[in-house]
Amino acid sequence: MAAKTTKPSPIPSVWARPQREQDQPTLNRATIVREAIVMLDAEGVEALSMRKLATRLNAGAASLYRHVATKDELMELAVDEVAAEIHVPPADSPDWRAAVSEAAHSFRTTALRHPWLGSVLGQAGLAYLGPNLMSYSERLAALFTAAGFPDPTGAIDAVLSYVIGMSTTEAAWLSTVARSGESEADFIARLLPAAQQAVAEHEHLAKGYAETEEAATTDPAAMRDAKFAAALEIVLDGLTLRLKATGS
Amino acid sequence: MAAKTTKPSPIPSVWARPQREQDQPTLNRATIVREAIVMLDAEGVEALSMRKLATRLNAGAASLYRHVATKDELMELAVDEVAAEIHVPPADSPDWRAAVSEAAHSFRTTALRHPWLGSVLGQAGLAYLGPNLMSYSERLAALFTAAGFPDPTGAIDAVLSYVIGMSTTEAAWLSTVARSGESEADFIARLLPAAQQAVAEHEHLAKGYAETEEAATTDPAAMRDAKFAAALEIVLDGLTLRLKATGS
DNA sequence: CTTCGTTGCGAACACTGTACGCACAACGGA
DNA sequence: TCCGTTGTGCGTACAGTGTTCGCAACGAAG
Structure with missing residues (x-):
């Protein structure tokens, strides 16, 4: 049995001592x-x-x-650390709709910047909210109450669920693209025939598919942006209706 | 027969042969x-x-x-198998809004019946759609086009993203509750003081929290049902607005 | 009977998360 | 100056994990 790594000195020597060897003073x-x-x-x-x-x-x-304590705990800490990046406009913004839209877009960009976030959320959920995620919810609630919503919690549920669903799906897609090593456009182009064949016998899907095919192959990122924004507008429309119903 | 492993046959014997021992004829x-x-x-x-x-x-x-081929592939197969349980009303339903709502509720109940679905979707996404998930999308598209939506794909994005986000979050919550071994109400009651303290310095959250506290401790499942339905109505309102804008 | 493609699987490999217990620095009191 | 106590780093080990390799046993075909 030969010593393969730095066998720690059986003879205690001054030269063997670590003595400030770390660039990081301590683990943290x-x-x-x-x-x-x-x-x-x-x-x-x-x-x-x-x-x-x-x-x-x-x-x-x-x-x-x-x-x-454990790897799962480390993941929760990472999620909350990343949650600090999400930006929410102040509650006294003049246009609540633009403010909420900005908060939603900010969530999406951080979710796409850290595509693993979706996996962790899907497993751990929002059970134990870290302080940063908590503060995100709080600021959203402040936004909705300032706008005059009767049920800010319900409004949060609607917009946050939509944003989570869309962003995590998108992040997962981007992860599989990244694993392939190709660019998104190339990846789409490569599986285009398979997708077309799969979609062929579904007439309604085929129709929508044909319309967006060109945009998907030329500038996929822009198309994803547009999709996100468009569906977000639908949710915001629903919220606007709720607000008007209360006002009148 | 005590020996079930067919290993000990240095001497080839008739009695050692497996000979239809399996109840399942073959692995499948x-x-x-x-x-x-x-x-x-x-x-x-x-x-x-x-x-x-x-x-x-x-x-x-x-x-x-x-x-x-691999465990991931097995997971994708499991996801698609489960997707077959989701029910979507036929496209010629008289009330499209009720039909979409039913499709959304059906997605949620299957997601809660198989809480692992959220984890897998968060990791694999909807990149490669299996046939059953595909058919689910197709039937949703048929529903929206029959209702006269100009952009059925956008409508699908909105409602499906909302449903995915809400259901997976809910499923993750239920999973952590299940891991604790307690009932949901007991679990909530146990972490109530911690939650109250955490929420204390967030005034807007505290307000909404106080309103729902009683319902959460008495019948949490009913409250979750109500939350899901309420936020879904908001999304459906937004969709209705889109439809009316086209009709006029 | 021989050959062939298919299926089952024991053993092994390269890892994983985590517990145990020792080594050692810093420190406060005697 | 010594002595405990405390907190940190970490080598080692354990109980698993997904997956591959090569061999054995089969049913059908030639």
Whole structure:
């Protein structure tokens, strides 16, 4: 049995002591979460393991558990950390509809910037809300009450559910595209024949499909933006109706 | 017969041969998917392993790979199998709004019956649509076009995204409740003080929270039903507005 | 009877999340 | 100056995981 790695000195020597060798003075919960997010963004949710994360932090795998109880907890922390990026306009905005739309778009862009968010939300849900997610809800509620909504909670449910559903679906799509290594347009072009054949015997789908095919192959990102905005307008229309019904 | 493993046959003997010992004649993709769904429903997504699934089918783990390329593929198959349970009213329904509402409610009940669905959708998305999910979309499209919508695809986006977002969030919540072993009401009651404290410094959330607290502790399931239905009405209002704008 | 394609599967590989227990730095009091 | 206590890092180990390889056993075909 040959010693394969740096066998720690059986003879205690001054030169063997670590002595401020770390660039990071100590391991830290915040830095762990930050580095986890970097890895998640770069390589996706199934590429993150405690061992890889530890080596990237110049640490041993077991050390992480001094700062984080379990991997799931680390994921919840990462989700809440990322939730801080979502922007919500102040409650006294003159145009509540534009403000809510901006909050929705901000959620979407952060969800697309961190595509793993959908996976975690689908598993852990919003059961234990971290402080940042909480504050996001609070600011949305402030927006809706300032606008005069009788039931701000219901309004939040409608717009937030729509945004979550659309964004996570979109993020999952982008993840599979990224895994393929191709650009989105190339990926679409490659599976176009299969999609056409699959859609062929569904007449109503085929109709809508034919209309959007060109846009999908030329500028898919713009088409996704338009889709998101258009369906969001529908939800906002419903909210406007509720507000008017109360006002009159 | 005590010995069920057919291993000990250094001497080829008639008695050692398996000879129709299986109740299932052969392993089969359909039965694999069915049993996987049973396990997923019973124990959740992280309790399903290829080995456990195989032993439940009186088979070896490696045998499954003769019928299924990978575990992810098995998951996609399970998702599509479950999608067949979703009911959509026929396109010639007199009241399109009631029909869409029924389709939405049917999606929700199947998502709650199979709470793992949210996790898989969050990871795999709707990239490769299986035939059953495809047919669900098609029937929704038929419903919207029959109702006279100018852009059925946009209408589908709005209602489907809302339903996915709400249902998966709800399913994730129910999963964490189930993991706790308690009833939903008990679970809520137990974390009520923590939730109240967390919500205390968010004035707008606290207001809505106070209103729904009693309903949440007495009949949480009914409250969730009501929440889903209420927010769905908002989305449907938005759709109705779109339809009227076209008609006039 | 031989051959062939198909199916089942034991064993192994490369990993995973996490628990245990030791080594060692910092520190406060005697 | 020593001695405990406390908190941190981490080597090692355990119980799993998904998946591959190669072999055995079969039913049908030639």
